[in-house]
Amino acid sequence: MIRFHPHTQQLESFVEGSLSPAVSILVSAHCDMCSHCQRIVEIETERLASSLFEDNRVSEPLFSPDFDNMLAHITQMPSAVHPDHPAQSRHHKPRSHNKERSASTIELDGRAFTLPRTLRRYADKTGNWSSLVGKLWQAPVELGNQGVANFIYMGPGGSVPEHTHRGTEYTLVLDGEFSDGLNNYDTGDFIFMDDQHTHTPRADKKEGCLVFSIVDQPLHFTSGLARLLNPFSHLFFR
Amino acid sequence: MLVGIPLEQSNSAIKPKECAVEMSEYLVAVAEHRCKRSFARVFNYFAPRLRSYALKQMGNEALAMELVQDTMSNVWQKSHLFNAEKGSPSTWIFTIARNIRFDMLRKLQNRKEDVCSDDLWPVLCEQTADLNEAPLDEQVTLEQIGHLFEALPDKQQTVIESIYIDGKSQQEVADELDIPLGTVKSRTRLALQRLKGMLQDSE
Secondary structure, three states, X not given: OOOOOOOHHHHHHHHHOOOOHHHHHHHHHHHHHOHHHHHHHHHHHHHHHHHHHOOOOOOOOOOOHHHHHHHHHHHOOOOOOOOOOOHHXXXXXXXXXXXXXXXXXXXXXXXXXXXXXXXXXXXXXXXXXXXXXXXXXXXXXXXXXXXXXXXXXXXOOOEOOOEEEOOOEEEEEEEEOEEOOOOEEOOOOEEEEOOOOOEOOEOOOOOOEEEEEEEOOOEEEOOHHHHHHHHHHHHHOO | OOOOOOOOHHHHHOOHHHHHHHHXXXXXXXXXXXXXXXXXXHHHHHHHHHHHHHHHHHOOHHHHHHHHHHHHHHHHXXXXXXXXXXXXXXXXXXXXXXXXXXXXXXXXOOOOOOOOHHHHOOOOOOOOOOOOOOOOOOOOOHHHHHHHHHOOOHHHHHHHHHHHXXXXXXXXXXXXXXXXXXXXXXXXXXXXXXXXXXXXXXX
8 A cells, every 4th residue: 555655745846847857757657656646636737727727817918919920820730630530539549559669567587567657668768687786686767867767676685785865865666565664665655765864675575676766866875885885876876 | 811810808707617618619629620710719718828827937938939839739739639528628738838848948958858748747648759768887786896895905905894894983993903094094095996997997
């Protein structure tokens, strides 16, 4: 059961389009998995649209003469529906053919994990899996200027060394469960961590746990051999 | 030609509910018959409102008008994707505008299409995103760093291990090994430099 959701404020910013793109990806993927937040997003979208476009008290700017030209220009454009196949419009199913080129699953160790819709495009941009320590696997996802996100798979008993965060870390549980000494997390949970949190993620169930994670600053490892990683942690988890 | 159709003042007096019903009907007429007259009604209602939204968002008249034009072009071309059961015309048109604004801002910031609005809010699902594959650097693993660590001279290994794994201070290490603090510092620096060099080579 999903117990950890984005804040209402984050959902509102997501609807406005003002949340950072990287965090938007995680919020969007969470909503793919969480009907509760999906509903909040729908309501918020309606509310915002209505306040922007249906409030007649807002005095509108004078009708610009540019609008006449714009209208004439637009209505001369062809429809997106191919004129030879008008029936297509009625039978068009949203999100059909083209999108399906993106893989809907990600594979590791002979297992295929189904991805939430938002993350499907990134399945194609995912690098190879590499082993970090024992039962911990990571595959980086290039997000351009947004930095690097990672699919992280914790095999049964696998654990990320204890660490804290210099920046922020957003994690979405895609498949399985894990605990980190602070809480237990289940599939669909949306987890936010910053420098106030020190934790040791660990998957104990035999299915292991797949998460998607975005950090804006390298992690800071706080114990054991992993401390050796700190001077180089920007090369690992970032 | 529809140029010159006057702005109907009645538009601004109608109640939101009635407005939604009326606008839905126009959008259906556009989808089914490419009805320019119906589109003009939708346009006349939404274009000025979109412009004031766009001005606030983009802070610039030219960009604002570009946003209005792109949004209304999509409404004209993709009206068959509007579904009154799923939401009001305002909501549908807002989501289109919001998505275009999102992509415009990404573009203005010279970002590649790393994150595109269609992934976040698939309103106009016919659009497909470019799949620009970026080559990914080789990843460094903890095991690799372990091997590199073993390749360090013994004296450097001892210092690094004491500081980074045992968590001792440089002074403590100096006292234990009975060597000057400056030597501990330089060994640490040399070791980290060397590890960094090896990591870069292994990439």
